[in-house]
Amino acid sequence: MKAIVNGNLYTPDQVLARGTVLIEDEWITGVGSADALTVPPEAEVIDAEGMAVVPGFIDLHLHGLRGHDAMGPDLAQVIRELPAFGVTTFLATTLTLPREETLAALQAMADVLDWPPSGAQGVGIHLEGPFLSPTRQGMATPDWFEPLTWDSFQAFQQAARGHIRLVTFAPEVGEAMACIPHLTGAGVLAAIGHSSATFEQVAQAVQLGLCHASHTFNAMRPLHHREPGVVGAVMYFDQIVAQLIADGVHIHPAVMAILLRVKGVERVALVSDAAPLAGLPDGEYEWEHKPVFVRDGACRLADGTLASAHALLDAGVRNLVELVGLPLEQALVPATRIAAEVLGLRKGRLAPGYDADIVLLDGDLRPVLTLVRGETVFETEE
Ligand SMILES: [Zn+2]
Known part of the structure; x- marks a missing residue:
C-alpha cells in the first residue's frame, strides 16, 4: 500500500x-x-x-520521442521514456509507409504491446495513414496512400493482432464512408484527418459513427463561412472529440482558445503528435525516409512543412495554462479524463x-x- x-x-x-x-x-x-x-x-x-x-497524462497521438520511433520495435523504449513527461497512457501512432513496411511494423508493435516493459501503458495503436487524402498530405507521402476499404483495414488489424483502437482517415476518399459502421462495430474509433471533406460529407460521416478528429486545424479543409469544411464540422458536431496539439507551434494560442470555447474542455483531447525527434537537440535527422530538421522547438521538412511536434504532452498542459490562460484544473481535463473516456478506460481521474x-x-x-x-x-x- x-x-x-x-x-x-x-x-x-x-x-x-x-x-x-x-x-x-x-x-x-x-x-x-x-x-x-x-x-x-x-x-x-x-x-x-x-x-x-x-492524473497521469493520456496521449492519443504520439509517434515517438528522443530518437525512438513508436512504429516498430523501438516502441519498447518509447514506453520506458514517456513517464518523464508525465505520460502514463498512450496510443502508439503510425504514419504512412509502403504497405509491406507498415504491416511488419504493426507486427513488431503488437509484440511490444503484448509483452511491454515497465513504463507508460501503451493501450493500443492509432493508425494514421495510409487512408488519407493526397490533397492534405501534411508531411506524409501520397504515393503510399490508399482509400480505406474494410478488407484493407482488416489486413492491418490482423498484422497488429487486434491492437488498432483508432484510425485516422479521409472519409471522402473512395468507399471510406461505408467502412465507418464496420469500424465502430469492431470497437475501433473512427477519426477524420488529412481530409478535404465538405461539411455535408462530415455530417454524413457523423451519422455513420465518426466520433473523433485528428490534430484539429492541421491537414484538414479549413472553415469558410459558406463552406464550413472539416474544421467547421469538427466545431459544430458535439459527437466529435477534437484532438488539439498544444505545442504552441502548430496552432496560434488564440485559435486554441477558440476551439476550447466552442467545444468546451469536455469535447477536446489534448495530444502531442510528438515525432520520434521530439526532445532531441537542434539538427538534421531522418524520419519516414526523409530529412527532418529540428530547430526552435519545431520539426520541419526541408520545405518548411511541419513534421509532427517537438514537445510532449506535459508542455501542452503548461501551454494551456500559460498561453491560453486556463486554470490548471481546466487544462488537465482534455489531457486526462476526456482521453480516458474516449478509450473507455477507468483512468484519467x-x-x-x-x-x-x-x-x-x-x-x-x-x-x-x-x-x-x-x-x-x-x-x-x-
Ligand atoms: Zn497527421
Missing part, C-alpha cells in the same frame, strides 16, 4: 488542498482531505510537499476504483514523480 500525502489534488474536477491519495496494488482506493483519510501505518508514504498531484496513474508536478508544472498503476516509473534526481 502507498499513500501520497500533503499534495494539492486535482481530481481534476475538484481541487483538494493538502489532500491524501491511498493506493493499493494498481488502484486508487481513497482520495480525500488529510482529516478524512487515515494513512495505515504499513503504507509507504510519498510526501508531495505541496506539489500538484494530478483521481478517484477510488481508478488506475493509480498519478503525476506530481512542481511549481513550474514539470513532472517530478510518475506512477503507472501504482508503480513508480519516473522520479527526478533531487
Whole structure:
C-alpha cells in the first residue's frame, strides 16, 4: 500500500488542498482531505510537499520521442521514456509507409504491446495513414496512400493482432464512408484527418459513427463561412472529440482558445503528435525516409512543412495554462479524463476504483514523480 500525502489534488474536477491519495496494488482506493483519510501505518508514504498531484497524462497521438520511433520495435523504449513527461497512457501512432513496411511494423508493435516493459501503458495503436487524402498530405507521402476499404483495414488489424483502437482517415476518399459502421462495430474509433471533406460529407460521416478528429486545424479543409469544411464540422458536431496539439507551434494560442470555447474542455483531447525527434537537440535527422530538421522547438521538412511536434504532452498542459490562460484544473481535463473516456478506460481521474496513474508536478508544472498503476516509473534526481 502507498499513500501520497500533503499534495494539492486535482481530481481534476475538484481541487483538494493538502489532500491524501491511498493506493493499493494498481488502484486508487481513497482520495480525500488529510482529516478524512487515515494513512495505515504499513503504507509507504510519498510526501508531495505541496506539489500538484494530478492524473497521469493520456496521449492519443504520439509517434515517438528522443530518437525512438513508436512504429516498430523501438516502441519498447518509447514506453520506458514517456513517464518523464508525465505520460502514463498512450496510443502508439503510425504514419504512412509502403504497405509491406507498415504491416511488419504493426507486427513488431503488437509484440511490444503484448509483452511491454515497465513504463507508460501503451493501450493500443492509432493508425494514421495510409487512408488519407493526397490533397492534405501534411508531411506524409501520397504515393503510399490508399482509400480505406474494410478488407484493407482488416489486413492491418490482423498484422497488429487486434491492437488498432483508432484510425485516422479521409472519409471522402473512395468507399471510406461505408467502412465507418464496420469500424465502430469492431470497437475501433473512427477519426477524420488529412481530409478535404465538405461539411455535408462530415455530417454524413457523423451519422455513420465518426466520433473523433485528428490534430484539429492541421491537414484538414479549413472553415469558410459558406463552406464550413472539416474544421467547421469538427466545431459544430458535439459527437466529435477534437484532438488539439498544444505545442504552441502548430496552432496560434488564440485559435486554441477558440476551439476550447466552442467545444468546451469536455469535447477536446489534448495530444502531442510528438515525432520520434521530439526532445532531441537542434539538427538534421531522418524520419519516414526523409530529412527532418529540428530547430526552435519545431520539426520541419526541408520545405518548411511541419513534421509532427517537438514537445510532449506535459508542455501542452503548461501551454494551456500559460498561453491560453486556463486554470490548471481546466487544462488537465482534455489531457486526462476526456482521453480516458474516449478509450473507455477507468483512468484519467483521481478517484477510488481508478488506475493509480498519478503525476506530481512542481511549481513550474514539470513532472517530478510518475506512477503507472501504482508503480513508480519516473522520479527526478533531487
Ligand atoms: Zn497527421
